[in-house]
Structure formats: C-alpha cells, structure tokens
Amino acid sequence: MKAFRGLLVPLFVLLSGCSTVLMAPSGDLAQQQRNLIIDSTLLMLIIIVPVIVLTLLFAWHYRASNKQATYDPDWDHSTMLELLIWSAPLLIIIALGALTWVSTHKLDPYRSLDRLAAGRPMPADAKPLTVDVVALDWKWLFIYPEQGIATVNELAAPVDRPIRFKITATTVMNSFFIPALAGQIYAMPGMETTLHAVIGQPGEYQGFSANYSGDGFSGMHFVFHGMSDDGFAQWVQKAKGEGAALSRETYVKLAKPSQNDPVRYYASVEPGLYRAILTRCLDPDSPSCMTRMKAPAGNAEAMRERQAAEGTQTMPMAHPD
Structure with missing residues (x-):
C-alpha cells in the first residue's frame, strides 16, 4: 500500500499543472464542444466498461483452479453471442456517427451563431463584433475595423455579443485558440479563416497558438478580456488614448520576428491594411x-x-x- 501511495504522489504533482478550462469554459461554443466530448465518451464507455468487466470476470471464472467451470474445448459458435458482440458496437457507431455529423454542421466555425447560450436565442438586432486576427512571428495582431484600433497580444470583447474573427497569418501556419471561448482554428498565409463565438461571462482568459511555428512559439500568448459594454468602450478609449498610428510602415517593422512581445495599442489603423496583409500586397x-x-x-x-x-x-x- 505504501508503495502504491508513493506512485500516486508524483502523478498528482504532474497533474497539478493541468488546467480544466476545456471542461469548464465560459463561451457557449466551447461549452457545446465540451458536451460533445462528454457525450462521445459516455457512448464509448457503454462498450468499454462491459468489455473490461467481462474480461476480468471470464479470466477469474475460467481460471485453472476453478474445477466447477465447464471445460468445452470443442465449442466454436453461438448465434446469440455473435449478435451481442456485433450489434452493440454497431449501434454505438451509428449513434456516434449521427452525433458527430450533426455537431460538425452545428458547430462549424464559419456558421453564424443562433444563440448566446442554452435557452437564450440570438437577438434579431445583434451585430457581431468584427476582429481581424493576424498571426505574426511570434505575436498576435488584432485589428478592430469598426473601432479603428489595433492591439498586440491583447484582445477584448463585450459579454453576450457575438464575435466574428477573420484570421490570417504572415509567414507560417499558426493556430488561433482561446480554450474558454471556442475551438482552435488555423491561421494560414494568403488565406482567411473565420470563427464565430461569444463569451458568456466576464473575466480574463488565456489565448495562444496551438501550432508550432518556430523559435518564439512558446511566447505566442495573449489575454482575452470578457467585459461589459461600458468596460469595452473604456478599453477602446484607452487604446485610442495610449496608442500610436498603425501605418504600413509601422506594420512592416512590427511584423519582423520577435519574441515575448509586450502588449501594445494602436489608436488608428491605415485603411485597407488587413486586406493588404491578407493578399500579401503591402508592396503592390x-x-x-x-x-x-x-x-x-x-x-x-x-x-x-x-x-x-x-x-x-x-x-x-x-x-x-
């Protein structure tokens, strides 16, 4: 028993660094993805648990020392057993396939949201907050076209307001991931991917790149702030008051590889900059x-x-x- 406890101690120490944010997210899209993981796991356990139990039970019952177990070396077939062995997994596969097919379409990141949370449909007059996301080496640039600002390694959005991320990259492929908000989606040079999401609770959430992209990959972290409408308005004003202008010349300097960059604000953004980045036309x-x-x-x-x-x-x- 002491030896068993000795093995558990280092295991718990290793697991103490793990985060459960994926199983307790604050965004509705991430919550639906969490539910899909749980439902899929439970469906698979319907097969896994009985198989494990029966394997142990058969091994115990037909052990060499059990003289009461029937020994039948000529047995080779049972129609009922065959039906049980094949029908149960087949039903589970059909259920998993149906669940996955429905969820794949319902949780498509390109699909506009139809609700804020369970039991809370999307208001008819809800206007998504558009954020242009650029994965640089090795930092994140967020451009808010409606607000006319940009930030580096800091992102914010009002609670219960749909967000539409338009995502691209400059040199290599990255993966934009805020576990508490939604699943990851790739950022690729010369291409634009889209993610629709909504945050349901105020707070500070970690975001990062989930795809290795070189030396500074480990420092590609940013903070996502879920705020009230007033808090978001104040955050925008802060960026306007503290930031400089993000012109093409400024962006070219910003895009040079650097590691562990601090948060920066830009009070204005040159029109058409994101489109120029996307189409690789900073120099026409x-x-x-x-x-x-x-x-x-x-x-x-x-x-x-x-x-x-x-x-x-x-x-x-x-x-x-």
Missing part, C-alpha cells in the same frame, strides 16, 4: 501580391466589380478544406 509591386496574379477569365468581370466596390484591388479567398 511585389511578385507575391495576389492581386497581380492573373484571374480566371470567367472571374475577371466579377473581380473588377468587387475591386470597384471596395475601392482597392482584392482577391477573393476560398473556404479552406
């Missing part, structure tokens, strides 16, 4: 600028119309696989 004459690439003949007219509407050259982004 650069060969990597996506708007310089030849568009398919069938899409040329549509692209010209879109460029005229946006007042700039852009290239439509496809939904990633």
Whole structure:
C-alpha cells in the first residue's frame, strides 16, 4: 500500500499543472464542444466498461483452479453471442456517427451563431463584433475595423455579443485558440479563416497558438478580456488614448520576428491594411501580391466589380478544406 501511495504522489504533482478550462469554459461554443466530448465518451464507455468487466470476470471464472467451470474445448459458435458482440458496437457507431455529423454542421466555425447560450436565442438586432486576427512571428495582431484600433497580444470583447474573427497569418501556419471561448482554428498565409463565438461571462482568459511555428512559439500568448459594454468602450478609449498610428510602415517593422512581445495599442489603423496583409500586397509591386496574379477569365468581370466596390484591388479567398 505504501508503495502504491508513493506512485500516486508524483502523478498528482504532474497533474497539478493541468488546467480544466476545456471542461469548464465560459463561451457557449466551447461549452457545446465540451458536451460533445462528454457525450462521445459516455457512448464509448457503454462498450468499454462491459468489455473490461467481462474480461476480468471470464479470466477469474475460467481460471485453472476453478474445477466447477465447464471445460468445452470443442465449442466454436453461438448465434446469440455473435449478435451481442456485433450489434452493440454497431449501434454505438451509428449513434456516434449521427452525433458527430450533426455537431460538425452545428458547430462549424464559419456558421453564424443562433444563440448566446442554452435557452437564450440570438437577438434579431445583434451585430457581431468584427476582429481581424493576424498571426505574426511570434505575436498576435488584432485589428478592430469598426473601432479603428489595433492591439498586440491583447484582445477584448463585450459579454453576450457575438464575435466574428477573420484570421490570417504572415509567414507560417499558426493556430488561433482561446480554450474558454471556442475551438482552435488555423491561421494560414494568403488565406482567411473565420470563427464565430461569444463569451458568456466576464473575466480574463488565456489565448495562444496551438501550432508550432518556430523559435518564439512558446511566447505566442495573449489575454482575452470578457467585459461589459461600458468596460469595452473604456478599453477602446484607452487604446485610442495610449496608442500610436498603425501605418504600413509601422506594420512592416512590427511584423519582423520577435519574441515575448509586450502588449501594445494602436489608436488608428491605415485603411485597407488587413486586406493588404491578407493578399500579401503591402508592396503592390511585389511578385507575391495576389492581386497581380492573373484571374480566371470567367472571374475577371466579377473581380473588377468587387475591386470597384471596395475601392482597392482584392482577391477573393476560398473556404479552406
């Protein structure tokens, strides 16, 4: 018994550093994902637990010292046993498949939210807060186009207001992840991914990159603040009052690789900066600028119309696989 306790002590010490935020999140999307994990686990345990129990029971019952156990070396088939062995796992697989199929569509990060929380449908007049997310080496840039501000390694949003993240990267693939808010989604150069989410409780939550991206990967952390509407307005004013202007020249300096960057605020953002980052057109004459690439003949007219509407050259982004 003492030896067993001795083994448990280092185990508990190792587990003491683990966080349970994934199983107790504050965002509705993350809560639904948590519920999917629990439901899937319970469905699988319907098979796993009886198999483990019966394995131990059979081993005990048919042990060599049990002379009362029936010895039948010629037995080879039981229709009833075959039905039990195959039908139960088949039903579990069907249930898991149905649950996964429904959840995959319902929790699609590109899908607009239809509720704030369980039993709380999304108000008809709710306007999502748009945040443009750029994964740099090795820091996060957040641009708020409606508020006209930007921040580095700090993110904020009002409680119970839907958030629409538009996510891209500059050099290598990263993964944008706030465990308390929603599942992770990849940030890829030259592509835009989308995440819809909502935070249900005020507080400070950790965000980070969940995909290894080089030397400074371990320092790609940021704080996500869930705030009241008034608190968020004050936070925006703080950024406007303390920050400088984020121009293309400033961004080029910011985008240079650096590690463990402090929080920074930018009081204004040059129009079209996020689109230029996305299409790799900070320098319009650069060969990597996506708007310089030849568009398919069938899409040329549509692209010209879109460029005229946006007042700039852009290239439509496809939904990633």
